[in-house]
Amino acid sequence: MRKTLAQIYEDRVAAGVLRPDPAQHAVLEHLETLRDWLDTQAVRRRSLLGGLFVRHPTPPKGLYLWGGVGRGKSMLMDLFTESVEHAPKRRVHFHAFMQEIHKGMHEARKAGVEDALAPVADKVIREVRLLAFDEMQITDITDAMIVGRLFEKLFAAGIVIVTTSNRVPEDLYKDGLNRALFLPFIAMIREKLEVVELESPTDYRQHRLEGAQVYFHPARGSRARIDAIWSDLTGAAPGAVLKLPVNGREVELPRFANGVGRASFWDLCAHPLGPADFLAIAGACRVLILEDIPQLSASNYNEAKRFVTLIDALYEAKVRLICSAADVPERLYIEGEGTFEFERTASRLREMQSAGWGQG
Template identity: 30%
Template sequence: MFLASAGRRPDASDLIAEIIADAEASGFILEPAQAAAAARLCQLGESISVRRKGLLRRRTPRSVYLHGPVGRGKSWLMDSFYRQLPGRKRRIHFHDFFRQLHRGVHASAGRPEADGTAIQRSVDALLSGVDILCFDEFHVHDVGDGVFIAKLLRTAAQRRVPLVVTSNYPPDKLLPNPLWHDLFVPTIGVIKEMMDIMEIDGDTDFRRSPVTGSAAPRPSDSPGLEAFSRGKIITPGTPAQLGAFGLFPPAKSQERILTPTTQRLTVKAADDMLWVSFTELCGGLMSTADYLALAEDYGTWVIDGVPSPRLESAAGSAPAWQRFSNVVDVLCDQGITLFLVGHGPLDWDLAQDPAHRTSTQPVDLARIASRLSLLDRVEASTPFEEVEAGGS
């Protein structure tokens, strides 16, 4: 796009024209809520440009918080704005943010400084030399993550760096666990004070049905999504089903023990692909940092023994499902091809039906369902009940 390379100061009308053109070039038409959010982003872009020219030095442009259900085009809109905006900028995904924080802490291990100093230095590095930070897939489920987010917001305010944030949650629904939510309420207040909150709503999850007229990305628009969408959900996982995709259950001799960060993980194979059981991957103490480290080394994952989200089971505990949600997030964002294998039924859409909900299902069930809708299903021709009765 011409603005990013022309070297001139764009105004809001220039930026919005480029975003509209970007959408039309991909066969999309901005919906009303998306258009309103795009206009607000372009006002922010113009303010940043004016500020860079020496005006409004003492005033930080208000940040923007875009939220709404999964698949409504929030990330696409932010990324289009980011591409058009010239100057000093940085885009980061939620998981990458925490990976950088953990790397900074590990790098300082053994030094005579508190972890807080190392975290502050990592946050400073993230905000250094930029006029705007775009933060994708913002969510908070852990009280420790909430502390890091609070530090990021405070530092951004001190450095007068505005943020653009996308999230599936309105600010008041962040850190939804009632045991910890009150601890995050002050940070929610900071978010509301420094950001304009804009909802991108709509009745359609365009990640599932990316038709002309939507403003959401299709798998073909993103190399990462394209790689992720090559995966499959396979039930019940017979040798014939697996063999059709070149998947052959590893021999016991192929078992390996990996230590991606600090936790040991026993996997069934770790050669050209990572093959691991759901229980081993999600039932222990693995963290998002572990999943990110593994994603750097293995471009194809097979997770077998995946329990049904519709059925209560020992494997599918609430913490295990939350870790599984983190796995799916990481693999989708990092462009990893994922094969899920389980006896069945592996239907995350149906699991959202109140009639089928269980007490162990994760907070982000809709998010999992949306991302996994990109994967084709390979199912036995025999009905599930008959397969189960036959012991296949």
């Protein structure tokens, strides 16, 4: 007998991995309906001549799960996606998915295809029955102008879509350029997806980090403990490069999973990145793990200056910072030009270690 999602959830509660949360539990029922439908259809299609003549029947409504950070949206979506046994499925960060779409369209255009979206959407439709998007967020006009047609095709093909977001659909692409053209997309979301707010009172991410050490020094020897934090927050995901658009360029975060970014000081501060890059990174991460902050001085003044800008961006965006450094914040930059300016950074680094930091 296969376990229901509620049973899987209860098992994790019993194992002490999850705390029982009625708001989370309530979402499982809807996901169970989707899972049953997906697997039943998949088995049926397989038994009928490989599905050659089978049209895709209309699925039940998908799910748009939204709410505050750390409420367990990604966890629930993963629990669901992992438990779908037969239907071809894909779980992907929304932003990464849209980048693939743009890349595919670019190639199609180069090949002279007039409607570049069509072959790209067709490929997705051939490959999966379930698309699980994490962190749907639309800030870019190029995304905003194609999601409507893209989702229309996906829905028409009977693809089940489940997505998480920090915003209610009506707030997607808020204040964006040409927003009127985007409104039909919101209406489509409302029509095709069950919109559910995950109203859990607990930010579990904060909870998991509560009382945890988040500043390690010296950096040497802290790798294993930082790996453990990464595993805990991402469910041991391997993580992938996250490319963020910044003024027509891209800035790269070497590793990203489930709202958690991971990079070394050198990745972010030894390259000519500026405030816009750091803002993009701060906007994409709830937690940033920054490793190997060295002793700073006049000899690495440029790196130090970028580090100050990075910390400011993270501070403003209330990103939770976990780092390993050569020394305590106050002793990171003790000689040479810029020591005075660094005092504020040191104080911010202190404040960002405090228990309630980043809440709300």
